[in-house]
Amino acid sequence: MTDTPAHEDAVSRPAAQDWGDWRKQMARRITTLEQLRAWIDVTPEEEEAILRCKGRYRWSITQHYASLMDPHDPRCPIRLQAVPGLAELTPGPTATVDPVGDRVYRKTNRVIHKYPDRVVFLVTAVCPVYCRHCTRKFHTTDQQGTYFEEKEARSFEPDFAYIAAHPEIRDVLLTGGDPLVYPDEKIAFILENLRAIPHVEVIRIGSRFPVLMPDRITPELCRILEAHHPVWLNTHFNHPKEITPASAAACDRLLRHGVPVQNQSVLLKGVNDDIDTMRALVHGLLKIRVRPYYLYHCDDVVGVSHFMTSLEEGRAIMEQLTGFTTGFAVPQYVYTTDLGKIPASREVLHRDALGDVWVENYQGQKRNLGPVLR
Ligand code: SF4
Secondary structure (H helix, E strand, C coil): CCCCCCCCCCCCCCCHHHCCCHHHHHHCCECCHHHHHCCCCCCHHHHHHHHHHCCCECCCECHHHHHCCCCCCCCCHHHHHHCCCHHHHCCCCCCECCCCCCCCCECCCCEEEEECCEEEEECCCCCCCCCCCCCCHHHHCECCCCCCCCCCCCCCHHHHHHHHCCCCCCEEEEECCCHHHCCHHHHHHHHHHHHCCCCCCEEEEECCHHHHCHHHCCHHHHHHHHCCCCEEEEECCCCHHHCCHHHHHHHHHHHHCCCCEEEEEEECCCCCCCHHHHHHHHHHHHHCCCEEEEEEECCCECCCHHHCCCHHHHHHHHHHHCCCCCHHHCCEEEEEECCEEEECCCCCEEECCCCCEEEECCCCCEEEEECCCC
16 A cells, blocks of 8 residues: 655655555665655755765665655654754764664674573664664664674574574564565565574564555565564654554554554654653554554764753653553653663652652652552
């Protein structure tokens, strides 16, 4: 199925029916200034950023995602996530390429083993859209980087062998890049090899395709995922504008094939760092049966740090969600470090000097529970 462009009034955009199937959509991604001008009024700053990013940071935008852009507003939250910006070229003073320690815990070309019972399996460095805020910007977007160097095409055998040799690994997260850039046969190949390892209980896929190119979630792909259950999919909606009829239908196809869909947002300055946007996002996700799972504090990554808010701003948003809306609409706010994910929400259980436990509810009301939780 195809989606209807959100801004029909834009410049002469390609009609949705001309987009074709997902393979054609991948081939027709927007990768030049001239192509982008068919979708938005490119500002002088955006043009300069595109020119200066050449050779430094990759960019590409799917037609579906471009159709969500406001053609006249450079502060559009979709544009900010997809069109290169000049701020990417002046990293913050404390920014690093790998603040979460992927390279520290990397055991093979593709496997990162950071937590005891689960691994990250970086199957590719390619994405349908190169999000300007990507935590793995060094790997996905930086033309001078990537963890694979020249080894992306290398055999997967050493990666499967590592997982097979570690019986403590019960959970494998396929990510990248976006694993669903691969053809169905290759996805089936990876899933079959993982399912052949008896101690792998759960397979998770991290994919932004439901947001960026919903047509990729075909019935054939869903049948492949279903044949290898339990398979979960974590996707990445950051703004309510991204919840479209096409993205809702893609999530529905996954759910009807038994694939639970959860959402991992990143708190991004200028995109979703206000309570009204965040509330609309989590409520919109519940309406399409996608559970808000994590809200990541934006990592201090080279080329990304201009998207960072303060921790206090993130906590303020969480405090305006918690208790004020459905419990499972509230994601867990986390800060990722090389030590793992750290819960970042405010502590609401305190023990006083006498050893009594105090709790505080969402409205700030406090109660002494005495020593009950000792
Ligand atoms: S789709 Fe995911 S991995 Fe790819 S650039 Fe965007 S955030 Fe990074």
